[in-house]
Amino acid sequence: MNIRLNGAQHAVADGATVSALVSGVTGRTLAEDGHATDGRKLGVAVARNAEVVPRSQWHSTALADGDDVELVTAVQGG
DSSP: OEETTTTTEEEOOOOOOOHHHHHHHHHHOOOSSSSSSSSOOOOEEEEEEEEEOOGGGTTTOOOOOTOEEEEOOOOOOO
């Protein structure tokens, strides 16, 4: 199925979750609570169809064809 990720078309598997998407984009494995299994901070926030998806719900939030997803990564700097 196709979603819009940060304004661009992006294909994901049928039944994909927000957690699977974040894992695929970041290349990091996530636990069910949305935290990276490597123990390092993830620094990512997700909105689906203009609604913020709490990290605790990433694993249970399924994506649907046509969803508009914004994935924002925190960047440190001065």
